[in-house]
Amino acid sequence: MREIEGDYIQADNDWDEILWIWERTEAPKGCKVEIIDGIVMVTPLSRVAHHVVAGSVQRRLHEVIPARWSLHQRLPLTVPARLGLYVPDLAVLPEREPNADLVPVSEALLVAEVTSKATAHRDRTSKPAGYAAAGAPLYLLVDRWAPGGPTVTLYGEPRGGVYRTLHAGKFGDPVELPGPFGLSLDTGDFPVD
Numbered sequence: 001m002r003e004i005e006g007d008y009i010q011a012d013n014d015w016d017e018i019l020w021i022w023e024r025t026e027a028p029k030g031c032k033v034e035i036i037d038g039i040v041m042v043t044p045l046s047r048v049a050h051h052v053v054a055g056s057v058q059r060r061l062h063e064v065i066p067a068r069w070s071l072h073q074r075l076p077l078t079v080p081a082r083l084g085l086y087v088p089d090l091a092v093l094p095e096r097e098p099n100a101d102l103v104p105v106s107e108a109l110l111v112a113e114v115t116s117k118a119t120a121h122r123d124r125t126s127k128p129a130g131y132a133a134a135g136a137p138l139y140l141l142v143d144r145w146a147p148g149g150p151t152v153t154l155y156g157e158p159r160g161g162v163y164r165t166l167h168a169g170k171f172g173d174p175v176e177l178p179g180p181f182g183l184s185l186d187t188g189d190f191p192v193d
Helices: 015-024 049-066 120-124 126-134
Strands: 002-004 006-011 031-038 039-042 070-074 078-079 082-084 090-094 110-114 139-142 150-161 162-170 173-175 181-187
Touching: 015 031, 015 039, 049 070, 049 090, 049 110, 049 139, 049 181, 078 126, 082 126, 120 126, 120 139, 126 139, 126 150, 126 162, 139 173, 150 173, 162 173
Parallel strands: 110 139
Antiparallel strands: 002 006, 031 039, 031 082, 070 090, 078 082, 090 110, 139 150, 150 162, 173 181
8 A cells, every 4th residue: 555645545456445445434423334336335324213123133133043143233244355345234143253353244144234215225236246245145135115115035045146035025024034043033013114
């Protein structure tokens, strides 16, 4: 890397340069800063209903995950090959040694996104492509802003950077999370704005 005019660097590769920018991006409290397809994006604070849905899914996952796994809200996960650093609403990972390194998406067993008006398009397109390319086994998309009404989609079996749809339904339909979770997720209480 070389410094340009004292406050900017030019790295040897795109990933290091965009990561350097991400690390220095200041955002208001509650906002999240992500890298989507090489672009640093700041997303506004989510509405209360968004957090109610994430909390409901989190409580259910805590019932079934082994003690040696951890469940995180807004843990930065990296996909350098796609110039991505995503901050999912929920991520389940095997316990790992704490360190300063960023966590690769490939370590996640499940990632979940709850759409907001600001994130819906990315949560439906760029993020599943990145999660699948990195090999995350399951991607749960709770889409409160789907065009035909709120939906829940579970993606899995990533191959060649593409997921297979394991479940596609509307709020109220139960979602069966396969092993190692073995969980029937009730979506009937998810709030709709």
